Amino acid sequence: MATPDFSQLGGSADAEKRSFWSRPEGVLGMITLAGVAGLGLVYFNRIVEFLIRATSNILELALLLGALGVLIFLFTSRDVRTAVFFLFKSLMRSLTGTVIQLNPIAIMKIYIQDLKEKREKMQGQINILAGQQVKLNKKINENNDTIKQKFAEANKANSLSDKPGMRETAQLATIEGAGLQEMNEKLLPLQRNMKNVLAFMEKVNQSADYIIKETEIKVRLKETEYQIVKDSSNALKTAVSIFKGDPDKKFYFDQSMEYIQDDMSMKLGEMKRAMDLSMDFINGVDIQNGVLSDKGDALLEAYNKGEFKMVQLDAPAQPVNLGPNPQKDAGYKNLLD
Known part of the structure; x- marks a missing residue:
């Protein structure tokens, strides 16, 4: 019995154990x-x-x-x-x-103007309907005249029926007359309806004219009332503003008043300070004047007593002898000392 060869099986297992990249398809994949x-x-x-x-x-x-x-x-x-x-x-x-x-009054006036324009448009439509009614009435009357004429022609042709073609002429005339009569029968309801519409439109026109005039009167009244109320309100606002004042204008007024008060206080302070300084100077001057005045009175008294000594240049001072009184001379000398 032959021994089985397992070498190829092992090679297949080793090939399966190799990674994908080591196989030929792996190399192709890397490329x-x-x-x-x-x-x-x-x-x-x-x-x-x-x-x-x-x-x-x-x-x-x-x-x-x-x-x-x-x-x-x-x-x-x-x-x-x-x-x-x-x-x-x-x-x-x-x-x-x-x-x-x-502007509410202007809006009301615009509304009135719109009503007037619509009334004018309605009047134009009334005129058109009235013209159509005249045409319709004229058409019905013309058809009636034609019917009479056709029936007269038919009667005349029937009286001459023994002549060739008269019977056909009479028949044609009666057909035309019957057709016109049928037309009038259909036009008559239209004429009556148009007549009713015109009557209604005339009433609407009169009512619209009345409404427009009444509205104009109301608007004029409201305009007058509104103007009076506005004037009264403005007058009251002016009167109240005298007490309350305009906030913006009152602000500037208060600011101006405050500035004037501060400026006056500063200037009064400066004046008081200047007066204080002046009073010190004036008091000093008054004191000096008082001292000089007293001294001048004493010198005058000494001069009158003959005790006044003049200042001599380049010489020692000598007493002026105004009289033979040695006691006065001694007193004056003591005063000078």
Whole structure:
């Protein structure tokens, strides 16, 4: 019996144990990856630009889809629609109120002018209907005259029926007369309806004229009342402003008053200080004048007594002897000493 050869089985097991990269397909895979890496390096900038564009496009798409979703939510949400409607209504009411407050009388006059324009337009339509009614009446009368003429022709042709063609002429005349009669029968309801419409339009025109005149009187009255009230209110505001004062103007008035008070206080302080300094000088002068005055009186008295000694230049001072009284001379000398 032959011994089995297991060498090939072991080789297959060793081949299976080898890694992928050590196999022939692994080598081919490394070459392919190297080629892809090389291409990636060559076209690296283009690939990066493509990725950036793709990313930005995805972000833009996401933002657009988000905005679209928000809009869909806003349009489909009943609460949001109600809130937007009331917000719009409030805004329009505020704007309307602002316009009305600017000049309410002018708005009322514009309304009257609009009524007058509508009345003029209605009068033009009345004139058109009246013209159509005249045409319709004329058409019915013309048809009646034609009917009479056709029936007369039919009677005449019937009287001459023995002549060739007269029967056909009479039949044709009666057909035309019957057709015109049928037309008049259809036109007559239209004429009556138009007549009723014209009568109604005339009444509306008269009522509109009355309403416009009444509204004009009301507006003139309101304008007069409003002007009187405004003048009275302005007069009262002027009277109240005398007591309360305009806040802006009163601010400047108070500031001016405060400045004047501060300036007066500073100047009065300066004057008091100057007067204090002047009084010290004046008192000193008065004292000196008093001393000099006393000394002058004493010298005058000594002079009258003959005891005054004059100052002599380049010589010793000598007493002036004005009399034979030695006691006066001694007293004067003591006073000088």
